Amino acid sequence: MSGSVVTIASLKGGSGKTTLACCLAVHWHLKGYKPLLIDADPQKSVMRLADRDQALGGVELLEQADPNVWNTIKQQSGAHGVTVVDTPGFDSDITVAALAVADLVLIPVKASPLDVDRMMDTVKTLMSGVKGWAPTFRCVLTQTIRGSVISRHVRAELEEGGFPLLANDMPNRVAYAEAGLFGATPSMTMPDSPASQDISAIATEAEALLATKKALTA
Amino acid sequence: MSKRLPRTSNRTLDDLRKAASQALEAEQPKRRPSARRVDPAPSEAPSGSAPASDTAAKPEKKPEPAASTPPKQEPAGSPLMVQSSIPSKSSFREATGRLIIERHANFAALAGLVPMPFVDLAAIAVIAERMLRKLTRLYGRSLSEDQGKRLALAMLTGLAAPGLASITTTAVLRMAPGSQILNMAITSASAVIFIRVIGDVYLTRLQAGIDGAEAVPA
Structure with missing residues (x-):
């Protein structure tokens, strides 16, 4: 998992990108993986959350909402166990740049027609964005009942x-x-809660994918 | 399921793959003259194409076969329009290659500070071999450990003979008492130049399409 980059991307706002990015980063931080959480969203949602009391448990943060973020990710990822990148919820060069350097792309999608439609646009961007680079991607159903x-x-x-x-x-x-009111995630405030277990399960799947990818490209 | 719900979308992953590869193929000849040029809008969104998005609901469940469906171009403002200012595959690879070279040059600087004659040379050779293998892998080619060692050795002795001479001389000088720090500094600086020269030459060969294994002396 060392040096891996996980980009959370969706061209739709409100799909749960920031929540998923923060929850994964905090989960991996608590597991001692030394994650770096990059806020590439001009809305600065991650940074705003980190401004609150518990500051996301001290996860290392970096804010860069410009298309050169791919260069920063390449430079920083080697020094961290895993780098999680939160991207803007709209068409942007920043998103494409963050997709280009990802080992794994997670696309949060709500169970609604508009979200599914935008998820497909995200996949299309992923496939076309950087001419031939095709990171592994998975959709994650979010905010489901x-x-x-x-x-x-x-x-x-x-x-x-x-x-x-x-x-x-x-x-x-x-x-x-x-x-979020405390600048935390359920893994910090309620480690045994169902929400914390959901994140743990998603993180475990992501770890397995990253390990497989690493083994295949070693 | 208790309720019968209509489909959220008729597109499949294969449809998106085809659209992406068609867009890529259509764009290739236009990009070749200058890879980093910002493409004008008409190259990707011809006026003749239907403005309606392919996300519009269609009654047919199965998509038409690719042969009977003309390459569908994206409407203006779609995610495919985002690409022009982000790095192309080749420039992305080159930038990553430069990062690899730079990182290994830094390692070589440290290796050059090893205060033991010839041990530092061995360390620099190992660094060169690792760098060559990483660069080869970046370009999707393979170089075995043995091939990597032979290639590193050939480049160390052939391409950067003056550098090698400098390092060897300082290594011999180091055996003599006094001026130890100065000699270590010279070795370290030489090692950096050395690794950069080897990296640059090899990167140029990879960009020219010469396989890593082809460059290995028999």
Whole structure:
């Protein structure tokens, strides 16, 4: 996992990019992986969260919301166990630049038609963005309601369409917003909570993907 | 499922792959003269193309075969339009290659400070071999450890003979008492130049399409 880059990207705002990026970075920080969390979103959501009391548990942060972020990621990733990049929720050179250097791209997508549509645009950007570079990507269903028909429907449809999905969702839980009030994530405030377990499961899947990719390219 | 829900999208991952590769193929001849040029809008969004996005709901469930579907161009403002100012694959590789060379030159500077004659030379040779293998891998080619060692040795003795002479001389000088720090500084500086020369030459060969293994002396 050393030196790996995980970019969280979606061309749709409000899909849960920042929440997922912060939760993964904090989870890996608590596991001692020495992560770097890069805020490449001009809205500075990560930095705003880190300004609060618990400052995301002291995760190392870097703010760079310009297309040269790919260069910074290349330079910084070697010194960290994993680099997590939060990207803007709109069409941007910054997103493409962050996709270009990713070992793994996670695309958060809500179980709704508009989100699925923008997820596909994100995948298209990923495939076309940097001329031939094709990082591994997975879609992550976010803000799902457990047991809802729409969640199952969207998952089944995406799988049928060939879109790779993480097996674990990031269900809608108040724990994220509550922890956010303290500048924290559920892994910090409630380590045994279901929200914390959801993040742990997603992180474990991401770790396995990164390990596989590393083994294949070694 | 208790409810029957309509599809959120008719696109599949294969559709997106085809669209991306068609866009890439269409763009290749235009990009060749100057890879970093910012393409004018007409190259990617011809006026003749339908303005309607392919995300629009269509009654057919299955997409048309690629042969009967003309290459679908993206409407203005779509994610594919984002690409022109970000690095192309070759410039991205070159920049990454330069980072690899720079990082190994820094290692070589440290290796040159090893206060033991010839041990420092061995360390510099190992660094050169590692750098060559990383550069080869960057260009998607393979170089075995044995080939890497032979190539590093050939380049060390052939391409940078003056540098080698300088390092050898300082190594011999170091055996004599006094001026130890000065000699270490000279070795360190020579090692940096040495690694940079080897890296630059090898990078140029890789860019010219010469396989790493082809360059290995028999």
